[in-house]
Amino acid sequence: MQFDLREFKFAEGGDTMSLEGYGAVFGNVDSYGDVIEPGAFAKTLAHHKTAGTLPQMLLEHGFSASPLPVGKWTEMSEDGHGLKVKGEILPTSEGKDTYIALKAKAITGLSIGYRPVEFEMRAKPEDPRRRLKSVDLVEVSIVGNPANGKARVASVKSADAIITIRDLEDTLREAGFSKSEALAVCGRFQAKTDRRDSGADAATVADFDRLLSKIRA
Known part of the structure; x- marks a missing residue:
């Protein structure tokens, strides 16, 4: 093949x-x-x-x-x-x-x-x-x-899929971010998550996309 x-x-x-x-x-x-x-x-x-x-x-x-x-x-x-x-x-x-x-x-x-x-x-x-x-x-x-x-x-x-902070860290490392950079992104993302009514350690893919776009800008 x-x-x-x-x-x-x-x-x-x-x-x-x-x-x-x-x-x-x-x-x-x-x-x-x-x-x-x-x-x-x-x-x-x-x-x-x-x-x-x-x-x-x-x-x-x-x-x-x-x-x-x-x-x-x-x-x-x-x-x-x-x-x-x-x-x-x-x-x-x-x-x-x-x-x-x-x-x-x-x-x-x-x-x-x-x-x-x-x-x-x-x-x-x-x-x-x-x-x-x-x-x-x-x-x-x-x-x-x-x-x-x-x-x-x-x-x-986009699916309104749920992804965890650990998922984000792993994915960012795989995409080439250093550990410190990945942790910084996750920290900002966690802060956004904590403001949600649910208070869960998760957020949507769309939220992550918007945050990542701001970081890369």
Whole structure:
């Protein structure tokens, strides 16, 4: 199975941790020297539609701490740009960590896992290695370093999910903050949390986003 990377984004608001973007972009040479041509996903998407399924949503192609899906794709289709995908991240511990990293733009890539079905090899040295005419799409992963730089998350939809101060500290450290910087952010976030009527050691992702934006400004 081979991989190819793209871009995604979050859309604000709503009740779920959702994202959308392009799992693949047509006409762009990826790091493997391949080009995916329009229509390459037509047969595999038709097969999934008949079966009532969609390819899995994995984190780093299943090479993360858990090989289980980190979410589920709810829509996939081809348009003039590429393979457009929409999905929801599961409210598991790994899903929440992934969501926070996406919101912080610590990871921004999408990558497809596929088997080439029909393709043309290059005729000249300057040509792409292969032109993929048809592929069997197995999964679309959220990744840190996509093979195709144009495969990115375009939007992320906030869930009013609850995250703890310890969650924030761990996520900030993973995103590159020093321990002292992470503790400073968490201290400010805790102060905000303490002003809530609930008084719980938790707050929403949206609150964290607003605080982090102010710190980075």
